[in-house]
Structures are given as structure tokens and as C-alpha cells.
Amino acid sequence: MPTTTTQGVTVTVTTNYLPDYSSPSQEHYVFAYRIDIRNDSEYTVKLLRRHWFISDANSTVREVEGEGVVGRQPVLEPGESHQYMSGCNLKSGVGKMQGTYLMERLVNGEHFQVNIPEFTLMVPYRMN
Template identity: 85%
Template sequence: MPTTTTQGVTVSVTTNYLPDYSSPGQEHFVFAYKIEIRNNSEFTVKLLRRHWHIHDATGAVREVEGEGVVGRQPVLEPGEAHQYVSGCNLKSGLGKMRGTYLMERLANGQQFQVEIPEFTLMVPFRMN
């Protein structure tokens, strides 16, 4: 499970291929990813924005940026965690994602970037 920690905020990722939503013959591969964001710092933090880089083995690169995650801007007290599930589609059965969250320390309004570790999206039959 890819994991990184930035300024006391730990981000972990797990992924799943979703064959029931995919159509490999039509170059449509759907993946779900589960993110856990854990606040190991001594400050209360709020997730403001996300910024993703999505790389497809076809050579295509997409950027996705916006407020919060799945419609929320979670506030995490020290020791708290927030989990969410989202998805991504690729034209090939192989790709990767990486990104950042823009966080804010609520006590003083200081904003900082938290790294999202790079993770691979791969259909199981490509592993052989």
C-alpha cells in the first residue's frame, strides 16, 4: 500500500480494478481507489483542494483539480482519519496516479501541500 507523510499528514492508497464497469474490447478500464488521510500532527487541519496527475500507458496525461474530495472538505483533529473512495478510467489497462492535497492549519490559517503517493492502476491479467 503506497503511503507518504508530509508535515504530519499521512496518505495511504489501495486500488481495485472494476471489471463489471469496464469494457476492455472498447478500451475502457475502470478502477476504484481508496484513500486514507490521517492527521498525525498536533494541529487541526482542513483539506481544501486536490490536484491529480493521471498517466495512462497510452501516453495520455490528464490533470484534475478542484475543491475537496468527493464533495467534502474534511476537518481532521490530531489523531483523526478520513477515508473516501473514488474512481478513474483509463484507455489501457495500465496507468498511474499521483497528486497533492492543499491543506490548512485551522489555528493560524497556514496552507501547505500534502503529497499523495504515486500508485499504479493495473488490470489483474496484465500482471503475468
């Protein structure tokens, strides 16, 4: 599981290929990913925005940016975690994602970036 910590905020990612929603004959591969965000800092933080880069093995790169995650802007007290599920589709069956969250320390309104670790999206039969 890819994991990274930035300024006391730890992000861990797990992924799954969803064959029931995919159609390889039409170059449509669907993946789900679970993100676990843990606040190990001494300050309460709020997730404001997300910024993703989604790379497909066919050399296309998509950029996704917006408020919060799956319609929420979670507030995390020290020691708290927030988990969410989301997904993406690829045309090649192999790709990767990485990005950042824009966070705010509520004590002083300071904004900072938290890195999301790069993770691979791969159809299981391509691993051999």
C-alpha cells in the same frame, strides 16, 4: 499500499480494478481507489483542494483539480482519519496516479501541500 507522510499528514492508497464496469474491447478500464488521510500532526487541519495527475500507458496525462474530495472538505483533529472512495478510467488498462492536497492549519490559517503517493492502476491479468 503506497503511503507517504507530509508535515504530519499520512496518505495511504489502495486500488481495485472493476471488471463489471469495464469494457476492454472498447478500451475502457475502470478502477476504484480508496484514500485514507490521517492527521498525525499536533494541529487541526482542513483539506481544501485536490490536484491529480492521471497517466495512461498510451502516453496521455490528465490533470484534475478542484475543491475538496468527493464533495467534502474534511476537518481532521490530531489523531483523526478520513477515508473516501473514488475512481477513474483508463484506455490502456495500465496507468498511474499521483498528486497533492492543499491543506490548511486551522490554528493560524497557514496553507501547505500534502503529497499523495504515486500508485499504479493495472488490470490484474497484465501483472503476469
